[in-house]
Amino acid sequence: MLKHKFKNGFMGLVLVGCLTSGTVLAEMVVITHPSSDTESLTMAEAKALFLKKKSSFPSGSDAVPGNQTEGSAIYDEFGKKVLKKKPQQLSSYWSKRVFSGKAMPPKVIGDDQAIKAWVAQTPGSLGYVDAGVVDDSVKVLLRVP
């Protein structure tokens, strides 16, 4: 009985936390233009492309990554899960690259809808969005649970 109450209480807390924090995300997906000859990406390949350590898809065609707004929940979540960096580390990574003249960060496109619209009309583009917004206008290359 006590165990049952504890379980219910715990689930309630989790639910309240999910509803109030606004930072718990569903599945994210990495997307590209439907005309791309690339069918999928590994986590490591996505990481290399978004950190600008690689500039082309595994097929050899040029890749142009676009970013969500810095500081947004999905930006931080993608940073932790795919780029393997905490927000401060990611900010520091790009500052070091920019202020030593070695690389420019991906252009900030905006939120999920802006990224999806940009990817849908830009061949070679690469973005990440909440899986819930995806439709036939873009191709999914990687699912990030």
Add this chain to the structure above:
Amino acid sequence: MKKCKPTYTAVVAALTLGAIYSGQAMAEDWTDQVTIGGFTSAVYQVTDQAEHFNGEEGITEDGSFQGTRMGLNINARLSDKVTMASQFLAIQGEDNYVTHLDWGFISYALSEEWTLRAGKIKYPAGIVNEYVAVGTLYPWIAPPTLLYTAEDSGPQATREAYTGFSGLWEHSIDDWTVGSDLFFGEVDLGSMIVRKLSGLTLRADWNEVFQAQATTFSGTMDNPAMAAMDGEKHAATLFGVKMDWNNVIGLAEWADVDMGSFTAGAGQTWYTTLGYRIDRWMPHVTYQDYEKGLTSMSPQEQHMTTYGLKYDLSRNTSLKVEYSTIETEQGTGLFTGSVDKSANMYGVAIDVTF
């Protein structure tokens, strides 16, 4: 830090404007091709000594704003393979701010892993030297002075920038990135030019958590005003490691400098830093050691211990306070004259990137 020649500044400024113009002409939206960033640091430090620490315009008991600066960084993509990068820096001078081109170069991507660079390039010796002016990127008010100082009284293990060419290689495998930087050129220090400078930097990085860097370089000093240095070699070897793991921050670097038969210029310097990140706070401690010309007529030996606290006001703004003790065992070290064997230094700074 030294002002660059006006003619060179004009040439690179023209290249910068040309690059931006080309970017505009090339793209529908020029912001796709050009990135503009900046940083600023306001620094105040004071010692309990009458002599200046770290140069003629350095820190005394009267206090100093040395290190206060503002930088503007412009990077432009001219084509798929060609980019231009530059950084202008305004620093607190004797009476006013002095603006100069910190670095500015053109890059040509030979492949995904190989890049050729030409122009005024940031010196790749010292693990934080390529972004040494950007205060938010390290825990201290200034990188360990006994290694990073640009003053002649220091070890001269690293420099602000060199003019020349660089071949940059970078290879990524999963979470590892390894790279090298083969460079050639010269450094104009005003009173002296280091010519025929060549060097190699090797880097390894695991996910930005562990980093290691080694550099070796050698050049020839052209200094007609000082016969003992003129024609002698200026060589150095540096090793550095950096860690940012589970809120523990650690850095350690060691440098050895050789100036041939000019024994007063030969020396070693090293430091180690340990810090711990607690949410937005980071207390840290650094110990530095510096020896130069121990076999010469003017031996120098100095140690420095710094206790610091960094507080991140936001992702791009940091507030720092520090207290240091400076022990001068032989000579005057980085002081401009005789001082107490044990000196104290206090500092506060705010760093911003934008």
